[in-house]
Amino acid sequence: MTPSAIGSEIRPIQWNGQYCTLIDQTALPHRYTTVEVRTSQQMAEAIRTMIVRGAPAIGVAAAFGMVLGLAEVGPDADQAACLAHLETVADSLRRTRPTAVNLFWAINRLLEVARTEGASFQHLERAALAILEGDIATCRAIGKHSLIALPETPHRLRLLTHCNAGALATAGYGTALGVVRSAWEAGRLERVYADETRPRLQGARLTAWELVEQNIPVTVLADTMAGHCLARGMIDAVVVGADRIAANGDTANKIGTYGVAILARYHGIPFFVAAPWSTVDLTLEDGSIIPIEERDPGEVRAIDGTVVCAAGVDFYNPAFDVTPAALITGIITETGVYAPADLRTGAPTSR
Numbered sequence: 001m002t003p004s005a006i007g008s009e010i011r012p013i014q015w016n017g018q019y020c021t022l023i024d025q026t027a028l029p030h031r032y033t034t035v036e037v038r039t040s041q042q043m044a045e046a047i048r049t050m051i052v053r054g055a056p057a058i059g060v061a062a063a064f065g066m067v068l069g070l071a072e073v074g075p076d077a078d079q080a081a082c083l084a085h086l087e088t089v090a091d092s093l094r095r096t097r098p099t100a101v102n103l104f105w106a107i108n109r110l111l112e113v114a115r116t117e118g119a120s121f122q123h124l125e126r127a128a129l130a131i132l133e134g135d136i137a138t139c140r141a142i143g144k145h146s147l148i149a150l151p152e153t154p155h156r157l158r159l160l161t162h163c164n165a166g167a168l169a170t171a172g173y174g175t176a177l178g179v180v181r182s183a184w185e186a187g188r189l190e191r192v193y194a195d196e197t198r199p200r201l202q203g204a205r206l207t208a209w210e211l212v213e214q215n216i217p218v219t220v221l222a223d224t225m226a227g228h229c230l231a232r233g234m235i236d237a238v239v240v241g242a243d244r245i246a247a248n249g250d251t252a253n254k255i256g257t258y259g260v261a262i263l264a265r266y267h268g269i270p271f272f273v274a275a276p277w278s279t280v281d282l283t284l285e286d287g288s289i290i291p292i293e294e295r296d297p298g299e300v301r302a303i304d305g306t307v308v309c310a311a312g313v314d315f316y317n318p319a320f321d322v323t324p325a326a327l328i329t330g331i332i333t334e335t336g337v338y339a340p341a342d343l344r345t346g347a348p349t350s351r
């Protein structure tokens with residue numbers, strides 16, 4: 001049964017004290033199924049294969065991967081042995097996906113707790129649960145702050161988004177879709193336009209599913225159609241999530257985001273990034289040094305298992321691109337809305 005059918009909210013990662021239950025995002029929208037993850041290796045595999053995906057969600061998942069890792073150590077292991085095993089687990093989780101900094105942030109947080117408070121199951125479980133619950137609160141705060149950033153229009157808002165930065169991509173509620181949900185709850189939203197987001201179709205498969213689950217009007221566009229809709233005055237603002245934001249505001253997000261940002265600027269439409277502070281990487285001066293994941297070329301070669309190109313063709317499959325800060329109207333975080341140039345100060349431009 002889907003979350004709406006049982007009257008609850010979408011929660012992609014649940015912890016029952018012993019193992020995690022993940023919504024299998026590779027099966028949506030055709031089948032709503034869950035997967036039980038009982039070992040750190042299973043968690044690394046679930047992140048790598050995108051059963052769980054989206055920057056904040058893979059951070060939360062990795063945190064529980066560390067908890068599961070600790071449970072794999074024998075009962076007689078001392079602090080040093082626990083820490084050594086946790087370092088190994090951390091390495092394997094870090095190798096799953098390179099771009100979203102939330103993954104590294106969450107792993108480092110759990111290692112810090114193990115080093116400073118002691119590598120006990122209770123300490124690590126409490127830290128992972130705090131990340132999970134904190135993420136939901138963060139998403140709600142992002143939604144609240146977005147209400148002052150979104151343009152005032154004579155009609156209700158028509159928002160364009162790319163990929164899935166929703167409840168599925170976080171612990172719940174979503175970042176870009178948190179903005180959508182807040183606008184909807186405030187009676188300010190008319191409709192969401194969701195880019196289908198080739199090659200993995202997160203917009204068509206996941207964003208559309210989430211919004212339909214909650215009765216929010218959604219229109220799916222092939223990625224090639226965004227320019228046409230912007231030119232026709234069909235969109236009031238663009239809102240996307242982020243996988244890593246450099247200190248100057250350059251933002252890595254799902255491949256295709258950069259093109260949408262250029263189109264929005266050309267048509268004078270505001271372009272917002274919605275993300276938690278755990279996505280901001282102040283150690284990187286600008287976006288040129290953000291590591292960009294390259295995935296299996298087969299994802300471009302075939303759509304839903306059907307090969308769409310002649311044999312002998314080569315493929316290129318970068319999973320993310322970097323939108324320059326100059327194209328970003330505002331970065332909406334849990335502490336307020338930042339002009340990209342103000343990120344380094346830590347003081348929001350408005351809140």
Ligand code: MRU
Pocket residue numbers: 053054055056100162163164165166169170174175176202240241242243253254255319
């Ligand atoms: O490859 P994915 O599906 O993990 O990519 C997800 C995105 O690019 C999201 O927009 C981003 O992680 C923000 S999720 C709140």
